[in-house]
Amino acid sequence: MSAPLIEISDQANPDAEHLLGSGLAAFNEAVTGANDRRPLTVLIKDPATGQILGGITGKTSLGMAFLDLFHLPDTLRGAGLGRQLLQAFEDEARRRGCLNAVLYTISFQAPGFYEKHGWVRFGEIPCTPAGSSRVFLCKQL
Numbered sequence: 001m002s003a004p005l006i007e008i009s010d011q012a013n014p015d016a017e018h019l020l021g022s023g024l025a026a027f028n029e030a031v032t033g034a035n036d037r038r039p040l041t042v043l044i045k046d047p048a049t050g051q052i053l054g055g056i057t058g059k060t061s062l063g064m065a066f067l068d069l070f071h072l073p074d075t076l077r078g079a080g081l082g083r084q085l086l087q088a089f090e091d092e093a094r095r096r097g098c099l100n101a102v103l104y105t106i107s108f109q110a111p112g113f114y115e116k117h118g119w120v121r122f123g124e125i126p127c128t129p130a131g132s133s134r135v136f137l138c139k140q141l
Helices: 014-032 081-095 111-116
Strands: 040-047 052-061 064-071 100-106 120-127 131-139
Touching: 040 081, 040 100, 052 081, 064 081, 081 100, 111 120, 111 131
Parallel strands: 064 100
Antiparallel strands: 040 052, 052 064, 100 131, 120 131
């Protein structure tokens, strides 16, 4: 048998994500007896059109919530919707049995927003542009 090929791509590959996710889930279940990995999405939609305007995507697994993406357009900021979305994400994670949550943001994005809502900075790594950093935060739920 010849050596497997290594392929690098800049394209999303749903088949690969499914295969890797299934393999990891099977491994985790064999070790822990549980496979509870589930997406967690909290969205803001236009009531007239149903169009997604902003929100949060993430997942829960083995007692941990992972907040991956959080965006609100400028027109929806400053009215408390960000706080409501974050609270809904945390509440659903708790309902699913999560004890902790984790995320990262960039120093020029929103670390202060998360800290204001009880998230704790536990790491920071320099990144580009110069003077910026990835800020890692967690919260006990």
